[in-house]
Amino acid sequence: MNADLVPGSSTASASSEWHVSGAPGPIFIGGLDRSGKTTMRAFLTSHPNVAIPAVGSNMETYFYGRFGDLAAPRNLDRCLGAMLRYKHVRFLRPDPERIRREFRAGPATYERLFSLFLIHHAEREGKPRWGAQTSLIERYADELFASFPEAKVVHMVRDPRDRYAASLELWPDGRGRAGGATARWSCSMRLAELNLRRYPDAYLVVRFEDLLRDPEACVREVCAFVGETFDPVMLDMPDAPEHRKKLAGGHPSDEVALSTTFIGRYRQVVPRRELMFMQGRLAERMRAYGYTPEPLRPTLGERVSFWALEWPSQSSRMTAWRMVEWFQQRFPSVVPRRPGSRMIVDPEERP
Numbered sequence: 001m002n003a004d005l006v007p008g009s010s011t012a013s014a015s016s017e018w019h020v021s022g023a024p025g026p027i028f029i030g031g032l033d034r035s036g037k038t039t040m041r042a043f044l045t046s047h048p049n050v051a052i053p054a055v056g057s058n059m060e061t062y063f064y065g066r067f068g069d070l071a072a073p074r075n076l077d078r079c080l081g082a083m084l085r086y087k088h089v090r091f092l093r094p095d096p097e098r099i100r101r102e103f104r105a106g107p108a109t110y111e112r113l114f115s116l117f118l119i120h121h122a123e124r125e126g127k128p129r130w131g132a133q134t135s136l137i138e139r140y141a142d143e144l145f146a147s148f149p150e151a152k153v154v155h156m157v158r159d160p161r162d163r164y165a166a167s168l169e170l171w172p173d174g175r176g177r178a179g180g181a182t183a184r185w186s187c188s189m190r191l192a193e194l195n196l197r198r199y200p201d202a203y204l205v206v207r208f209e210d211l212l213r214d215p216e217a218c219v220r221e222v223c224a225f226v227g228e229t230f231d232p233v234m235l236d237m238p239d240a241p242e243h244r245k246k247l248a249g250g251h252p253s254d255e256v257a258l259s260t261t262f263i264g265r266y267r268q269v270v271p272r273r274e275l276m277f278m279q280g281r282l283a284e285r286m287r288a289y290g291y292t293p294e295p296l297r298p299t300l301g302e303r304v305s306f307w308a309l310e311w312p313s314q315s316s317r318m319t320a321w322r323m324v325e326w327f328q329q330r331f332p333s334v335v336p337r338r339p340g341s342r343m344i345v346d347p348e349e350r351p
């Protein structure tokens with residue numbers, strides 16, 4: 001994405017006034033939901049130097065560019081007001097007055113504002129390096145690297161069929177169905193390829209399946225990429241107790257055991273007609289990431305039904321998602337993404 005597409009975009013020249021060259025940069029974990037970001041975060045935040053909040057910050061997703069130039073006090077007030085009503089921001093236990101005071105002392109960019117919440121969180125954790133996990137943070141790679149030249153982005157990717165299966169189990173009535181899931185995965189992978197070309201030394205794509213099958217080797221690779229020494233304690237996730245408990249099925253466990261049973265889960269969950277659509281649209285990219293399309297061998301009746309009904313229906317969903325994405329990304333102040341109503345709280349409520 002070009003920085004001039006979104007109002008209020010930061011630039012390298014503006015950010016250079018407050019960035020300390022050579023200092024370890026922040027770590028951002030991106031990729032789609034249900035792709036292993038939380039598990040990667042659990043490993044990384046258990047490093048003695050790294051603090052990444054337990055919930056996705058999603059600040060870029062919901063607030064970037066929505067309020068115009070933050071140098072204008074009214075726009076800053078509107079932006080902070082909206083942020084302080086969002087549960088994931090409240091989780092960081094922000095000090096609004098400190099954020100206002102420190103923000104006024106430097107460039108009035110969105111990324112700088114977002115960073116203050118996360119820097120303060122890292123301070124409270126007693127760790128020198130901050131980071132965040134956000135679905136589709138890859139949309140904002142240009143803005144991130146303009147603001148934080150030393151940043152590292154770890155982009156999690158998962159077999160699109162298994163990712164869709166996991167989404168179906170959580171949201172069985174989702175309106176986008178396979179068409180929306182296909183559009184999202186295609187968009188995320190296209191951005192991954194673009195960002196890898198632009199920032200080859202600062203961008204890493206990690207398959208969730210590799211993390212599940214050999215967590216130590218994968219975490220070692222990520223540590224080398226972000227410039228931190230691997231610490232075996234990370235594999236026990238001591239600083240991510242809730243996720244560790246979830247992986248253990250809610251019971252105390254001496255070891256963190258990542259299960260590979262959900263690899264290939266789509267075979268039991270995703271309808272064949274939707275698999276036909278996803279593989280028809282994504283086969284080339286899937287193979288590029290090591291995901292082999294299934295030999296489905298549909299009957300003549302299934303073929304007729306698929307081309308007459310499923311293909312046009314899912315294609316329209318795919319097109320609709322892309323159109324909404326295009327407008328939201330380029331005109332966030334006009335067509336903003338907003339948190340769901342259940343994620344909004346009273347700003348005076350204690351987190």
